[in-house]
Amino acid sequence: MSQSPAMSATAEPSSMKHEVQSPNFRKTPIQVLHEYGTKRGSLPVYALEKAEGEDHQPRFVFSVTIRDVCCTGQGSSKKAAKHLAADAALKLLPTDAVTVNLPLKSGSNGAAETTGPPNSVGRLQELALQRGWRRPEYTVLMEAGPPHMREFTVTCRLESLTENASGKSKKAAKRATAEKMIPKLLRLPGCSEFTWVSPKPSVRLENLKNSMAEKISLLRRKPLSIPNTDYIQMLLEVAKEQGFEVTYFDIDELTVNGRYQCLAELSTDPVTVCHGTGISCGNAHNDAAHGALQYVKIMASIK
Incomplete structure (x- = not known):
């Protein structure tokens, strides 16, 4: 079987249909593609094709090959480039590639065991870097409650966007505010509520x-x-x-x-x-x- 032409991906994969969601799971394109390959006995193979740019604004190009499909993705980090390559490959594979669902994990009592939220802090940072923006800034606004029931409120600032969230630890609050910021950022290009911010003059x-x-x-x-x-x-x-x-x-x-x-x-x-x-x-x-x-x-x- 001949190999399909390489396809370059430049859009953010996290908003694509291939990110499978359930009450306890949210899968990235890399995870979905890996499960697709595991079921068919042909795991995806990633290769770094190019690394260029300045230290403060690097660009990476990764290719992924699975069965007869070969695609590439470009991003400001290796992880982002691999996600984009995997997302492009999923578009070319049969539709059942995106219907993979993992069973809920069970605890000792047989009840479904929930997992923590995805790495929203890292995902938000990748989104910002792909747009040439500075990294998100997090600030603890308030600590409240007794020592054994502390609650922290954190604000996230990303260029002209801001968002607040609370959690039982600084890490949880930081993750929660990043989760609230991501959909706001993804709506940005087509939403008049926000203003697209250019990089600061240098x-x-x-x-x-x-x-x-x-x-x-x-x-x-x-x-x-x-x-x-x-x-x-x-x-x-x-x-x-x-x-x-x-x-x-x-x-x-x-x-x-x-x-x-x-x-x-x-x-x-x-x-x-x-x-x-x-x-x-x-x-x-x-x-x-x-x-x-x-x-x-x-x-x-x-x-």
């Missing part, structure tokens, strides 16, 4: 030393040791002039001295991250902005 740090613009020139001359200076506003003005963005991330834990702390991230190339502390969140932001300005000043003054 400015090479080495270009700052050649800039003679007003704000960066003033930064070279102005001392950064004047009390009560609004460094947040100063950094914002420099960022707008030079074309990069500034994002502040609050850290949940206080320092050993009881001070608030945060990180200021500049969308430069390479990315600049500065730590700040203060007696309040605002003070911590100002301190982080001060550190970022000091770094930008050094980079802009190098001859």
Whole structure:
């Protein structure tokens, strides 16, 4: 039997019909394809065809061969590429390939034993990376309840999207909020409720030393040791002039001295991250902005 032409897959496999769902199971295309091959005595064979791109944005191409079908998938991780290849293969196989159902596991009392939810955190990260976005950010918003019945509320931030969920542990709450975020993200391309967010603009740090613009020139001359200076506003003005963005991330834990702390991230190339502390969140932001300005000043003054 001749081999079918290779097929390239670029869509996210998790939303395809081949992901079999039941009250206790959700199977990925790789799992479904493996079960199909097991039943027919011909297991799928995966091969890495190509690995390219920069370290921060790699691209992998995997092929899968099963019986007379050969397909390829491309993704920002090896796992994502394999999922896409398997999903493409399932489309070409007989329809009974997608009707595989595992029996429910039974516990010692004969009742059905439920399994935990799938790895939604990893799946959400793959979805974000495939779109060229930064990884999702998780923050613990609240802890409540007595020590033996704690409940944690976690927020997930992905570009302009946010979602909250609670759980009996930080890990469970993180997984739950990722599960809520995934369908929101999958609806994004065809839903007017959300705005598609492009990757943040990036400015090479080495270009700052050649800039003679007003704000960066003033930064070279102005001392950064004047009390009560609004460094947040100063950094914002420099960022707008030079074309990069500034994002502040609050850290949940206080320092050993009881001070608030945060990180200021500049969308430069390479990315600049500065730590700040203060007696309040605002003070911590100002301190982080001060550190970022000091770094930008050094980079802009190098001859």
